Amino acid sequence: MSQLKTKHLLGIKNLDRDEIELIFETADNFKDVLNRPIKKVPSLRDVTVANVFFENSTRTRLSFELAEKRLSADVINFSSSSSSVKKGETLLDTVNNILAMKVDMVVMRHSSPGAPHFLARHIKANIINAGDGTHEHPTQALLDTFSIREKTGGVEGKKVVIVGDILHSRVALSNIFALQKLGAEVMVCGPATLLPKHIASLGVKVELDIRKALEWCDIANVLRIQLERQKMRYFPSLREYSLYYGINKELLDSLNKEIVIMHPGPINRGVEITSDVADSEHSIILDQVENGVAIRMAVLYLLAGKVD
Numbered sequence: 001m002s003q004l005k006t007k008h009l010l011g012i013k014n015l016d017r018d019e020i021e022l023i024f025e026t027a028d029n030f031k032d033v034l035n036r037p038i039k040k041v042p043s044l045r046d047v048t049v050a051n052v053f054f055e056n057s058t059r060t061r062l063s064f065e066l067a068e069k070r071l072s073a074d075v076i077n078f079s080s081s082s083s084s085v086k087k088g089e090t091l092l093d094t095v096n097n098i099l100a101m102k103v104d105m106v107v108m109r110h111s112s113p114g115a116p117h118f119l120a121r122h123i124k125a126n127i128i129n130a131g132d133g134t135h136e137h138p139t140q141a142l143l144d145t146f147s148i149r150e151k152t153g154g155v156e157g158k159k160v161v162i163v164g165d166i167l168h169s170r171v172a173l174s175n176i177f178a179l180q181k182l183g184a185e186v187m188v189c190g191p192a193t194l195l196p197k198h199i200a201s202l203g204v205k206v207e208l209d210i211r212k213a214l215e216w217c218d219i220a221n222v223l224r225i226q227l228e229r230q231k232m233r234y235f236p237s238l239r240e241y242s243l244y245y246g247i248n249k250e251l252l253d254s255l256n257k258e259i260v261i262m263h264p265g266p267i268n269r270g271v272e273i274t275s276d277v278a279d280s281e282h283s284i285i286l287d288q289v290e291n292g293v294a295i296r297m298a299v300l301y302l303l304a305g306k307v308d
Contacts, residue, residue, distance in 0.1 A: 004302050008120045008127040011136035012177035020181060024146055026298035027291070034070065034294060043301050044073035049105045050098050052078045053130070054091075057109055059265050059289065060130050060140070064107050067296035076103065091115060092122055099125055105304065108132075126303045134168050140264050141174030143295040145182055147288045148219055151260055156183035161213045164223035164245065164272055167194045171223060171264045176202055189213035190245060210245050214255055221262040222247060222272045238271050248274040252282060260284055 004019050012020075033041055049068045053061055061077070068075045078098060095106060105126040108116050113135035120127045131137040149155050160179050166172045166188050179186050180203060187205035188195060200206050207213040214220060225241060247261065261273065261282045269275050278285060 003305060007303060008116070008129075009138050009299055009303060010116050010120060010127065010129050012138045012141050012174045012181070013136070015138075015181070017181045020142065020145070020178065023142055023295065023298050023302065024149065026302060027146055027294040030070075030297040030301070031291070031294040033297075034290075040070055040072060042072045044068070044071040044304055047071075047104045047304050048074040048076065048102060049107060049300065050076040050078055050103045051130075052095065052098065052106055052108045054108070054110045054115075055131070057130070059292070060109065060137075063289070063292040064128075064130065064139075064296050067293050067300055070293065071297055071300055073105075073300070076101070091119070095119055095123060099123060105300065128299060128303065131170050133170065134173075135170050136174045136177075137170040138174050139292070139296055139299060140171050141178040142299070143288055143292040144171075144175055144221060144262060144264065145178045145184075146295055147262065147284055147291050148184075148260070149182075150287065150291065151284050152218065155179065158184045158219060159187070159217045160184050160219045160221060161187040161189050161207070161217040162221045162223065163189045163210065163213065163247070165194045165225050166190055166199060166223070167196050169223050175221060176204055187213055187216060191241070210247070211251070214247070214251070214259060217259055219260040219262060220247065221264070223264065224266060224268055225271060238268075242271050246270075246272060246274065247277055249276040249280065252277060252280075258282065262288060264288070 006014060033039060051061055051064055065075055065077065103125060107128045107130050108119065109130040110132050113133035115132050116127050116129040129136060129138055145155055148158060152158060162172050162175055176186050187207055188199055189207045189210055192208060195206065259282065261277055263273065263285050267273065267278055269278060277283065
């Protein structure tokens with residue numbers, strides 16, 4: 001397979017296994033580029049990309065911006081906090097105004113699930129979903145599964161547990177889709193109040209006991225507690241959450257095997273995981289950050305060739 005079947009990346013649900021593997025193979029090549037003294041290629045020299053973020057982001061926005069610049073694209077950064085959105089301008093008007101400046105691709109984060117899908121139906125530019133509400137975050141899932149492949153030699157047959165705030169996480173859903181398409185077994189673990197009611201219908205195992213989950217898995221992807229999305233209290237306190245679901249060195253050392261620890265960031269140190277775990281040899285958190293640039297370069301490059 002030499003190209004993606006779609007001109008947009010709206011979610012992992014829309015990709016098949018061959019497309020995911022094509023993105024990985026392309027990212028392998030770009031990772032070689034990133035390790036060279038001159039870390040730039042002219043692949044998108046005539047392409048203008050707009051990063052349109054209606055929600056706060058540090059890691060994802062910087063990672064996309066760096067990927068775009070490594071590919072020699074022209075980059076426009078848009079933040080809703082300093083825009084006419086505050087004056088009541090609609091999403092479609094905002095993006096159409098950006099496109100009138102001859103923008104070819106739009107990387108968008110929005111708090112409303114489905115916002116990138118809405119745009120894809122109404123505008124000609126390529127759309128990359130950088131996170132839509134609690135729905136999907138496809139490039140995060142791609143970099144997570146790419147990091148597992150790099151660390152363990154493959155994804156097929158691996159046992160991966162996703163721990164924490166599954167209910168409010170777009171990362172969890174995209175990871176479940178990606179891992180299953182690549183042949184991994186998936187479990188979710190967290191307080192019952194933070195697990196969606198019908199999560200088992202996605203074909204994942206459900207476990208409420210963190211020790212049992214860690215004893216089962218090869219890899220644990222630990223999610224941040226998203227207090228900003230929680231409209232009510234789902235557990236008594238962060239201290240209690242940490243006591244029952246936090247991962248610390250003592251817990252890892254008590255297992256009869258070594259497991260890989262991941263986290264999409266930002267980390268609430270001392271809540272989901274302790275510093276001695278985040279910074280340990282078990283952790284591939286910084287590898288995830290590095291791989292994020294290569295994966296986003298691959299997605300941008302592959303989509304740039306898909307125009308109407």
